[in-house]
Amino acid sequence: MGCSCQHEQTLLDDKKELLEDVISAYKGKAGSLVAVLQDVQGICGYLPQPVMRWLGKELGIKPAKIYGVATFYTQFRLTPVGKYLIMLCQGTACHVNGAERIETAVSRELKISSGETTDDGVFTLDTVACLGCCSLAPVMMINGRAYGPLTPDGAVKIVKDIYKKETQSGGEVQ
Amino acid sequence: MKLRIGFGSCGIAAGALDIKKSVEEEILRRGLDLDAEITGCVGMCHNEPLLDVLDDSGNVYTYGKVTTDAVKLIFDRQIEGNQPVEEYLVATAERPNDFLSGQVRLALRNCGVINPEKIDDYMDQGGYKALHQAVAEMSAQEIIAQIKESGLRGRGGAGFPTWFKWQAALQNRSDVKYVVCNADEGDPGAFMDRSLLEGDPHSVLEGMAIAGRAIGAAIGIIYVRAEYPLAIKRLEIAIEQARERKLLGKGILDSKFNFDILIKKGAGAFVCGEETALIASLEGERGMPRLKPPFPAQSGYWGRPTNINNVETYANVPWIISQGAGEFNSMGTDKSPGTKVFALAGKIKRGGLVEVPMGIPLRQVIFKLGDGIKNDRRFKAVQMGGPSGGCIPEQLLDTPVDYDSITRTGAIMGSGGMVVMDETTCMVDVARFFLDFTRKESCGKCVQCRIGTKRMLEILERICRGEGREGDIELLQSMAVKVKEGSLCGLGQSAPNPVLTTIRYFRDEYEAHIRDKKCPARQCKALISYHIDPELCRGCGRCARKCPVGCISGEKKKPHAIDPERCIKCGTCLEVCPPKYHAVFVE
Incomplete structure (x- = not known):
């Protein structure tokens, strides 16, 4: 993959209007940085560096502080996500019920490991501390929907089904 | 007659959306005049999706593991023929199951009963009467005295007396004070707060408003995990409805008391469960704790007196005010009155949410309510208190569940996660x-x-x-x-x-x-190896077909073998080997 700054700069320009709405909603309200970053991530899918620098200027906050907050919380991402974000639960209940095997199976199927995105941009694989659906362990969440209890085969099938639907609906996959 | 579909996160994950759709289709197709409501999680997560049928005399028939085919059967037999569908029935008024009948539900009083998105449902159950009482009839000191007498201790983990925090926040003079609800349920293995917020958000709002009245605060903030989208949505609906009814906002119930609630979403940091870190996060900073004192009751959010309690603590407050402190402390033990909600998970047969009086033995929770260990394996330990807690072994299963007894085992009560482990857990x-x-x-x-x-x-x-x-x-x-x-x-x-x-x-x-370089539970990959017993293997080839790295070979109908060099020890072969052969074993 080449340098992404150009793309990120374009992202900032494209979404400027939406981003300005966020700024005007929070400007002058002390202590809103976390909420601002949540909204910005909602718009851009992640927190691109040019956007963070721009935010700093607009809000009068040092970029270093924005970066500090963005890297402190696990919700914030500094790299783009795929169309489908797969979150594999690593909670205690999932762990004792074989979460590791689910991760191995999904990871093998998509040929990426946790934190990575597939080349076609369809899936991002991530692990999370606990989704709070412990009675369904082991669980994964894909774009907000929880699936469980999983078996390695079952998890792979869910991912394959989504991929099939994506490629059939056509056009959207790069 | 009325229908009720379990619509908590776990119900939805188990397929409640499809069930609701098929219920609505059946109603339409049969031209029936029936209400199909949604409700929060009743706690029987192991039986999701759940469907309740309430007949005209108020009897509840609870159906579990409902499929779309089951919905048709329930309509055919019960709704149109008044005959319960035994195959899917998990509880009725005459035949309550052990999971539900072993519980005493205070904090969860409305979960699985009301539609959490309808304030009238909550009010029909007596909701907001306590707030009315607190605003119209009680002084701040009287409210705190009630909470003190009840003996309520913080349900978030440490078990600090709730009244003491309230009293401190009341005594610290300031024109602005805050009430904060800690809904940053970060313990892996705990989901009590999520279920409560999804199933009965108004009880938490009411508890917070009463706290606001007691300490003299006009603003409440709920700090909730962003990973709980459904809980956030239901809270937003509840806050909006409460404002419309003048139960939140300016001049509550036509008094001079003002109190409104905002939601702030956490961004995923376990440490933010700690009070001072939570405050830093609310202020938009990195969620790092600071030295106490000053305690939040002295100097909290923006340096103002701030009272922070957990979701379940607030949900108990309206019950205590309306039913009386005496009623509350007649349950549980002397030092830990009332009930506690636990999230039962792990290697347990009946996982879910249970609320029991403090002081009942752990064994009863795990073996009576939870029905023991999955696959009838042997119990090894129960983990309580999440990453801050510990593992309690079999010989201590008669320990009563109360703050002090659990602490003596080396674990802590924590927020209520109970993860059960069996002999296969290392x-x-x-x-x-x-x-x-x-x-x-x-x-x-x-x-x-x-x-x-x-x-x-x-x-x-x-x-x-x-x-x-x-x-x-x-x-x-x-x-x-x-x-x-x-x-x-x-x-x-x-x-x-x-x-x-x-x-x-x-x-x-x-x-x-x-x-000995051995893992007795046979879990640690570096210390185990998978083998096929040539005496038992019939060469069916299932393991070879399923092996993800293709390291199993052998001729058809002849014993197969695993190449130890290439084996990644994923355990698939053990899982797929037909029980009648039982040829794969771990060493």
Whole structure:
């Protein structure tokens, strides 16, 4: 993959209007940085560096502080996500019920490991501390929907089904 | 007649959306005049999706593991023929099941009963009467006196007396004060707060408003995990409805009392469960704790007196005010009155949410309500208190569940997660798992926590790899003391607990790893190997077909063999080998 700054700069320009709405909603309200970053991530899918620098200027906050907050919380991402974000639960209940095997199976199927995105941009694989659906362990969440209890085969099938639907609906996959 | 569909996160994950759709289709197709409501989680997560049929005399028939075919049967037989569908029936008024009948539901009083998106449902159950009482009839001191008499202790983990915090926040004079609800339920293995917020959001709002009245605050903030989208949505609906009814906002119930509630979404940091870190996060900073005192009741959000309680604590408050402190403290034990909600998960047959009076033995929760261990394996330990807690072994199963008794075992009550482990769970691996969690979640402020947890984790990883050394156990124990003593907040102070309790009760497992290079539970990959017994293998080829790395070979109908060099020890072969052959084994 080449340098992404150009793309990120374009992202900032494209979404400027939406981003300005966020700024005007929070400007002058002390202590809103976390909420601002949540909204910005909602718009851009992640927190691109040019956007963070721009935010700093607009809000009068040092970029270093924005970066500090963005890297402190696990919700914030500094790299783009795929169309489908797969979150594999690593909670205690999932762990004792074989979460590791689910991760191995999904990871093998998509040929990426946790934190990575597939080349076609369809899936991002991530692990999370606990989704709070412990009675369904082991669980994964894909774009907000929880699936469980999983078996390695079952998890792979869910991912394959989504991929099939994506490629059939056509056009959207790069 | 009325229908009710369990619409908590777990119900939805189990397929409640499809069930609702098919119920609505059946109603339409049959031209029936029936209401199909949604409701929160009743706690029987093991039976989701759930469908209740309430007949005209008010009897409830609860159906579990409902499929779309079952919906048709229920319409055919029960709704149109008044005959319950036995195959799917899990509870009726005459035949309550052990899971529900063993409980006393205070905090969960409305979960699975009302539609959480309708304020009228909550009010029909007596909701907001306590707020009315608190606003119209009681002084701040009287409210606090009631809470004091009830003996309510913080349900978030530490068990600090609730009245004491309220009293402190009341006494600290300030024109602006805050009430904060800690809904940053970060313990892996805990989901009580999520279910409560999804199933009965108004009870939490009402509890917060009463707290606001008691300490003299006009603003309440709910700090809730962003990972709980449904809980956030239901809270937003509830807040809006409460405002419309003048139960929140300016001039509540036509009095001079103003109180409104905002939602702030957490961004995923376990340490933000700690009060001072939570406040830093609310202020938009990195969620790092600071030294106490000053306590939040003196100087909290923006330096103002702030009262912070957990979701379940607030949900208990309206019940105490309306039913009376005496009623509350007649349940539970002297020092831990009332009830506690637990999230039962792990290797348990009936997982879900249970609320029981404090003081009942652990054994009763796990074996009566939870119906014992999955696949009838042997119980090994129950993990309580998440990463701050510990593992309680079989010989202590008669320990009563109350704050002080659980603390004596080396675990803590915590927020109520109970993860059950069986003989196939490796306790060294469990300790490693929790240390890995706390190491990642350490905010990095205190050296002992930041580096100590990392070093302890490295030792545990080494032991799990079969590279443990004599003296490792003692080294872990001495480092544990240093991490506990050298950390500012609860995260670091309690991070070594899972290691200490597993060493205390399962030292033999550590020794087996270190001395014999064996994992008794056969979980640690470096210490096990998979084999096929040539005497038992019939060469059906299932394992060879399923092996993800293709390391099993053999001729058809002849014994197969695993190539140990290429085996990744995923366990698939063991899982797919037909039980009648039982040819794959682990050493």
